Amino acid sequence: MDASLLPDLPTWQRLGGANTAEEIAHQPRVWAALASLLEAAQARVDGFLGQALRDPNQLVIFTGAGSSGFIAEMVADQINAQWPAEVRAVHTTSLLTHPALYLRRDRPTLLVSFGRSGSSPESVAAVDLVRDQVEHARFVDITCNAEGELATRGHGRSDTLSLLMPPASCDRAFAMTSSLSCMLLAALSAFDSAPWATRMERLRTLAGHGERALDAWDGAVATLAQAPYSRVIYLGSGPLEAVAREAALKVLELTAGRVLALANTPLGFRHGPKSTLNGETLVVMLRSAQPLARRYEQDLLNELRRDGIAGRVLSIGPDDADRAEGDFVLAAPALPDPWLAPLWLLVPQCYALQRSAALGMTPDNPFPDGTVNRVVQGVTIHPHG
Template identity: 65%
Template sequence: MDLPLNTRPNERMNDLLQRTPDDWRRLGGLDTAEEIQHQPAIWRALADELGAQRARIESFLGDWLADPGRRVILTGAGSSSYIGEIAADELDSAWPAQVRAIASTSLLTHPALYLDAERPTLLVSFARSGNSPESLAAVELVRRNVGDTRFLNITCNADGDLARQGEDRDDTLNLLMPDGSCDRGFAMTSSFSAMLLAVLAVLGRDAWDTRVQQIAQLAQHAEIALQDWAPAVAALARQPFERIVYLGSGPLEALAKEAALKVLELTSGRVLALANTCLGFRHGPKSVLDRQSLVVVFRSGATIAQPYDQDLLDELRRDQVAASVLAVGADHGDQARPDFAAPPLPFSDAWLAPLWLLMAQQFALHKSAALGLTPDNPFPDGTVNRVVQGVTIHS
């Protein structure tokens, strides 16, 4: 049974996302709540770690990204694949080398479409545990089928199979995320944001110090957002929405996919969640809306995208088909203030994605609790698992 939210303002600062730690423990959601809340600390630790690892990382990458004859594949399964989707286009536009996001699940089923035996390839694998069969098989697939290969494993688990198999190999660099990033809960939260910021920083083209400082700046704003947004997000999750639609343009489309997946996972599929782009939503998917629907738009910071986002927000509010239509993003002052807002930051949409995701992670957590589920393990029957099971790798 759900427990009452603490709404007394003088106690909020001592609470964990609007509940006490004891309440979350009784609800079976303490791990997930802590892992959402501690992300700013994880990001700061990541910035420190990247600073310490700079020479090792730069030595491994060399001039790979500067060579148009080479390619980089960002890969992972599930949430990990969305990390690559958020980052890929920004990195591809920054470097002569081709950068693509290809899910490991697609690499395994259609390797002939994605791999070029003659083109040197750097495979960047994102893995929370490093034990999923697709992650391990993707590395071996690329190693067998591409002549000149390198492997960058961005993982949260030093003891995972991916990290262990990459140890002491000249063609592999294991980049471990800070302690605490390997979520104990079912859903990827701090692991997702840490690995996303890591790849943006490691493969970015701005000065190294600038990239590391951006992580620290985001951590500062994340602390404020977690505190300021918490009461409204908790109240929103108590409303009886049956359909959640997340929308985002450009890199934020993949953020919308991750936000929708968090709802599906933590509500054990009881709440339908969809993702799309702001312009694409009108082309059929809009028909999903009814009076039990919530629409959340991740507003882009790109100047050309902003009016498109606002046009759709205005349209959906005029239609009054959905129960609620909300926006998450920077408050630029020249348009309607987002419902969940942060000050304008001179960062790209890909870099800001972890900040906006804090709203969606909290919502999914509170919605799980409101439904009487256990957020740390929403599938006690084992039909869906923290580390995927039941996958047979075929040659």
């Protein structure tokens, strides 16, 4: 392995977490490979999108389920702020149950689907739904699996652009790690308004920072995971709220719910959720690159550390004068929060992996009884007519 995340491969194989550990550690390489892939696809992407994003009547829906839905939330507002088109995030799990709230037959709609496997029943059904309900519908499928249904069903269709991620991004383990960060960066790169050269430079810069972050943070995360916190609370504002939700989900998934994990915003946390704090609670603030947001974050950090109710309070984010001992900080490039999110997610991913192992679980498959599956099962798609 390139990064120091793996003390040695046989150890993680014995612990049942070799795939998860490898897929976390190889992310910077995957991001660099994504840059080369997107450079080759530039003309195809630009040709398909055309002038759609400049049309105020165009609706763009980023969608997915679970972690893939969180990708949609991380991306949508950043892209919406750059173009006249209306861009929003809607989880497939909401789109399928309440289509009339989101779709209009006479409004041009571009559905951008995220799918690691590309074969979850909600992902496939959402495409069918939009194709049936919207007169002028087009589709961008961002997926890690060339053999999945999104990729195979969209192949050769004039109304569909398929963006296949580098093969290494198709995680074999239960939890989405490299697949999530790769699809997130692919969407930001494809839909951003900056010149293509700038977007590709961002990807390669992030890859370099990711390598350094893994090396710098590995030991501290492993030590943190040995502490017996029974609750973990991730806090983030703006696009980082979705990052907090994804971070919390990683803990829930890899510990099979034995560690309770919640997510909220720095301002929202005082409105009731703060009551969850006790001495067995770890609170992690995801720091924004935006100065205004950072002031609100710092207020809450100061308050929580002053109160002394939580077992530990720390933060993850850009290095600055407000850092406290034990915080995970990095001299990050000057980029918007969604672009930096893959760097900050390295800590929650590593923590969930290490915490799972510390509890004696098998991170690659924390649900050997099949209660929860890598590709969701048991979903019945009901008629929407």
